[in-house]
Amino acid sequence: MTTPLLETRGVWQRFGGLIANSDVSISVGRGEIVGLIGPNGAGKSTLFNLIAGVLPPTQGSIIFDGEDVTALPAAERCQRGVGRTFQVVKSFETMTVIDNVIVGALVRSTVMRDARRKAHEVLEFCGLGPRANVLASDLVPSEKRRLEVARALATEPKLLLLDEVLTGLTPVEAKTGVELVRKVRDTGVTVLMVEHVMEIVMPLVDRAIVLDLGKVLVEGKPADVVRDPKVITAYLGDRHAVGA
């Protein structure tokens, strides 16, 4: 069996007295779409930030592509092939859409002509081609989400971390979003996505990891996960679990 693309080994994150992640060990295989789900405050975003390198874990290690990247800052992880989006979109507001994407493309080629061509390709891929010369601040929310994905894809990631890109979209927008994620995976990119809304992610992901209170609660095929009493309890409370 080939080594997983991403592995977290016994990762802890404490913020003062609060334990956001405790002993989290997960792995993501190459070419998978893995959903990271869980109720509010489960520690999904923290784990995400640890993987992306926004902050170092209090304890434990993060292995990416067979290499320990625990000590590497976010920029270097990006260079190694970790791309990410932000839950609260962080577009470069005073820059045009194409320029936003060029920033990402420059990681792979600092020749402007190449970076620009790459950026245009990615925009087409994400369906933002016609909006290339619009200021990022003028995009509507669903387009901004797509720009987040485009920007990350321009860095040619091996692993794409999607932080609630499908949340808060209209059903139609969510559907095109789902298609985009599938398309991304078909190009050979592994996807780890945090989602809140189970109905959207479950049909999309190959595997789901449920976090609750900072720990891995359940892990498995989406269909099994949704029926797991522990998951139902975590989401809905004890009474429902008993009733089920």
Place this chain on the structure above:
Amino acid sequence: MDTAFAERRRRDLIVAFVLAAIAATVPLFVKDSYLQNMMVLTLMWGALSQSWNILSGYCGQISLGHALYFGLGAYTTALLFTKFGVLPWFGMLGGGVISALIAMALGYPCFRLRGHYFVIATIVIAEIGLLLFHNWDWAGAAMGIEIPVRGDSWLKFQFPRSKLPYFYFALALACVAWFVTWWLEDSKWGYWWRAVKDNPEAAESLGVVVFNSKMGAAAVSAFLVAVGGSFYAQFVSYIDPESVMGFQFSLLMALPAVLGGIGTLWGPMLGAVILIPLTELTRSYVGGSGKGIDLIVYGGLIIAISLARPQGLIGLFSVKSLAGLLSPRRKEAVR
């Protein structure tokens, strides 16, 4: 696919070339020494503001301490010449390199600060520089340094009898500062800087090493400003701490860019062309005793601009009638 973009870049270059060519002929018609002096200052402040704009406009790290680099350039040239007989041309390069190194040394701790804290740090550091030079006897302390003037010489870059050489050097400096900006704008650095300004966290996630980007911007910016300072020392041939490192110089570098359009290619020059003649004229018409009137004019302009056109005057060029001059991209950017 991107012919429009390439065309805009080329058009910017052509417009700059034509404007520079026109500017170069102006002294042939304007012989008045007062007006020539004003043009030299306008070009110099344009160049300085253009350089300031690299760090503060593009990279978004607002510095109100650039007088330090201006002063360092002026002092390096003056000291090397008066103490060791080193020609100002080498002094200019030396001052630039020293300033760039100091900018990076200062940036090392300061770029960990954000927003207002960074601005305050730049002000304080420039003040410390001012105090050091005030008390540094070897460098003339508060008395300053007089550069001995022997007569017109390109070698020693001094021209007591004519403003023209200074004018052409200032024009060249403005062109260089503009061209460097133009060139960097469509490079890795230009994109990194704007990304850092807009959202450092997102930039980092896209592989931008935020800290290095700021250091690069600081070094380029400080180098060019120091060259301007060297020029100024030769131009006025007498410097003291207040006259090259005072806080007002930091402000004067920022204002044209803010007025014209911060973080834009044309903003600083446009701002300087409006602001410098205006203040020079106010100064001469309201009288020398009215020291401060020019600053009141500044203040008034800045207030008017920030209320009516926070993007700077360059935004006025977005109107359709001037569309030919500007790209779709810029029109979007200033809307």
